[in-house]
Amino acid sequence: MTKKTLLASVSLVAGFALATSVVADNNLADRHVQNGVECAQCHVEKVPSKAPKMDRCLECHGGSYEELGKASAAKKPNPHYTHVGDKECTVCHKGHKEPEFFCNDCHKFKVQMP
Amino acid sequence: MEDSKKIEDIRNIQVAQQITRRGMMKACIVAAAAGAVGSVSSTAQGAVPPTGSKDYDAIILGAGTAGLVAAVEAYEQGIKPVVLEKMDLPAGNSIYAIGGVAACGTRIQKQESVTESKDDFFADMMKVSADQADPGLTRTYVEHIGKDVDWLQDTIGVKFRKLGNLPYPLLGRLHLVDGGSITGGGMLIRLLLAACKKRNIPVLYHTKAVELITDKKIAVTGVRALTEDGLVDFKACGGVMVTTGGFSANREMLCSYIGGVMSRLPLRGSSYVTGENITLTKPLFAKLVHMDQFHCGPLVSATHVNPQGALNSGYGIIVDLRGKRIIDENNTYVAKARALPNLTPENKAYQLVDSNWPAVKNMADKYTDMNSPFFQDDTVEGLAKKARLPVQAVVVAVNGYNDALKNNKLKDLNPPCTYNDPHAMDKGPFYAFPFESGMTTTFGGPKINTNAQVVNLEDEPIKGLYAAGNAAGGLFFLDYLGGTQLGGAVVFGRIAARHIAQTCKKGKRA
Numbered sequence: 001m002t003k004k005t006l007l008a009s010v011s012l013v014a015g016f017a018l019a020t021s022v023v024a025d026n027n028l029a030d031r032h033v034q035n036g037v038e039c040a041q042c043h044v045e046k047v048p049s050k051a052p053k054m055d056r057c058l059e060c061h062g063g064s065y066e067e068l069g070k071a072s073a074a075k076k077p078n079p080h081y082t083h084v085g086d087k088e089c090t091v092c093h094k095g096h097k098e099p100e101f102f103c104n105d106c107h108k109f110k111v112q113m114p
Numbered sequence: 115m116e117d118s119k120k121i122e123d124i125r126n127i128q129v130a131q132q133i134t135r136r137g138m139m140k141a142c143i144v145a146a147a148a149g150a151v152g153s154v155s156s157t158a159q160g161a162v163p164p165t166g167s168k169d170y171d172a173i174i175l176g177a178g179t180a181g182l183v184a185a186v187e188a189y190e191q192g193i194k195p196v197v198l199e200k201m202d203l204p205a206g207n208s209i210y211a212i213g214g215v216a217a218c219g220t221r222i223q224k225q226e227s228v229t230e231s232k233d234d235f236f237a238d239m240m241k242v243s244a245d246q247a248d249p250g251l252t253r254t255y256v257e258h259i260g261k262d263v264d265w266l267q268d269t270i271g272v273k274f275r276k277l278g279n280l281p282y283p284l285l286g287r288l289h290l291v292d293g294g295s296i297t298g299g300g301m302l303i304r305l306l307l308a309a310c311k312k313r314n315i316p317v318l319y320h321t322k323a324v325e326l327i328t329d330k331k332i333a334v335t336g337v338r339a340l341t342e343d344g345l346v347d348f349k350a351c352g353g354v355m356v357t358t359g360g361f362s363a364n365r366e367m368l369c370s371y372i373g374g375v376m377s378r379l380p381l382r383g384s385s386y387v388t389g390e391n392i393t394l395t396k397p398l399f400a401k402l403v404h405m406d407q408f409h410c411g412p413l414v415s416a417t418h419v420n421p422q423g424a425l426n427s428g429y430g431i432i433v434d435l436r437g438k439r440i441i442d443e444n445n446t447y448v449a450k451a452r453a454l455p456n457l458t459p460e461n462k463a464y465q466l467v468d469s470n471w472p473a474v475k476n477m478a479d480k481y482t483d484m485n486s487p488f489f490q491d492d493t494v495e496g497l498a499k500k501a502r503l504p505v506q507a508v509v510v511a512v513n514g515y516n517d518a519l520k521n522n523k524l525k526d527l528n529p530p531c532t533y534n535d536p537h538a539m540d541k542g543p544f545y546a547f548p549f550e551s552g553m554t555t556t557f558g559g560p561k562i563n564t565n566a567q568v569v570n571l572e573d574e575p576i577k578g579l580y581a582a583g584n585a586a587g588g589l590f591f592l593d594y595l596g597g598t599q600l601g602g603a604v605v606f607g608r609i610a611a612r613h614i615a616q617t618c619k620k621g622k623r624a
Contacts, residue, residue, distance in 0.1 A: 083293070085204060107484065
């Protein structure tokens with residue numbers, strides 16, 4: 001909320017203005033459920049309280065971060081091979097809310113992401 | 115005219131509001147962070163006992179270039195290191211660096227038939243520091259860096275690009291890490307992490323050192339750290355190394371040690387370099403030096419595009435938000451960035467260039483690729499309108515520059531323009547590239563000796579305590595030669611690790 005307010009105020013200044021949009025039809029966890037994936041398959045806990053760790057995601061997606069990087073190599077920038085290193089998947093891919101592109105904490109890349 | 119003045123006033127108010135809001139936001143964040151640290155410290159000194167204790171030979175605080183280099187060197191020396199990193203990944207300034215290491219006497223230089231004198235290198239390092247850098251540390255740098263670059267190649271697997279004659283003083287010293295599609299610094303960290311993994315060196319994330327543990331003679335024997343499971347004491351047989359970087363993201367320290375407008379610059383690097391080099395070592399009476407010293411450079415804070423190319427082009431003029439020239443454009447990009455916050459209340463300016471600059475399209479492409487707004491128009495008037503700059507003032511500034519050039523009176527302008535090879539601004543399209551001044555790094559920290567040991571106020575080594583990289587004080591003052599920040603991290607990271615290894619072998623803390 002404060003971040004959005006900040007961005008809005010930044011965009012008032014010519015030359016330093018920018019805009020970005022990330023659109024999702026529904027949340028990532030909803031889509032997993034729609035594809036027959038149960039909560040416990042991602043969350044190791046019986047009563048989920050924490051975001052799943054990277055290794056859990058990689059079991060179904062790519063197998064390794066390196067492979068993910070290869071798969072998205074054509075994107076500019078490649079979100080899975082960056083100078084900040086291999087971030088936890090859920091830093092960007094939020095299970096129960098809209099995705100947040102970590103790179104755009106500093107940059108303003110136009111991206112669409114699941 | 116009246117109307118445009120009104121619009122300008124409104125915009126200035128908006129700019130001021132935006133600055134205030136952003137400043138407040140940051141102040142709140144810093145205050146929150148400071149609050150958190152405060153409570154951690156009081157807990158550390160309070161009644162809650164640590165949940166466990168772990169023994170190592172060398173404890174290294176911070177997984178940056180200095181820390182990871184030290185970890186690998188310690189392992190190679192046959193001792194047991196651990197790296198404690200407060201963040202989820204290496205998150206210091208290294209990953210933002212272009213990845214240059216300034217060196218002389220390297221194998222690469224030999225292969226490329228480049229001869230560099232150590233004495234000249236030493237003299238240049240001292241010169242850019244206005245002779246305020248510690249000569250012993252500077253000499254140690256030039257003596258070690260050649261072999262250290264070879265070591266980065268052989269032991270870490272770093273690949274360097276072909277030597278180029280950049281930056282100042284334009285000699286073949288800068289060894290640029292080949293980063294491929296990422297920054298050279300980002301690649302360097304990836305390779306160092308891989309080297310640690312190969313050797314099973316533990317790099318513990320979410321582990322934040324909150325207090326140095328000492329014996330009754332204030333020799334450092336370990337570190338108390340906050341982990342996800344609570345406080346843990348790590349015991350070090352040989353020593354503790356502070357490689358946490360400087361304090362460029364600690365607003366309170368910036369205000370205290372630097373002060374004024376320069377303490378409120380946007381960051382060019384990490385938001386997590388928050389002065390643990392000071393908070394951890396000061397209670398042990400470490401000698402803190404060069405605390406008001408820092409480096410800044412140009413950036414656009416909203417997109418982090420680097421406008422360096424436009425500022426170094428040798429073409430065009432620089433105007434502030436009032437459309438007036440503010441500085442001699444012949445200054446280096448660093449000097450311009452350093453001056454900007456004192457010249458304009460907004461810390462914002464535009465580099466105006468025309469199409470006589472052969473590389474102008476590359477610069478425009480760079481801004482476009484980063485979704486960073488810039489302006490382009492066939493006329494100066496049109497450009498000023500698009501950039502929402504006062505049209506009349508911009509036209510006066512450009513015409514004034516062109517007239518002075520024609521009459522050979524550029525040096526008489528106010529401020530003077532001292533381009534060695536000035537070019538007229540007469541070929542459309544014209545461009546306006548916005549930029550700000552940003553904080554690169556702070557230079558201040560606990561003073562180290564040539565063994566990378568932190569010294570106290572009496573210049574005696576504090577036993578068991580080491581620092582390297584931008585956490586350490588003494589090597590830099592005023593400015594630095596491009597490539598010596600990463601170079602210093604490698605040189606003193608390795609030296610500290612070797613000294614700790616010797617200590618362990620002797621069985622006595624140095």
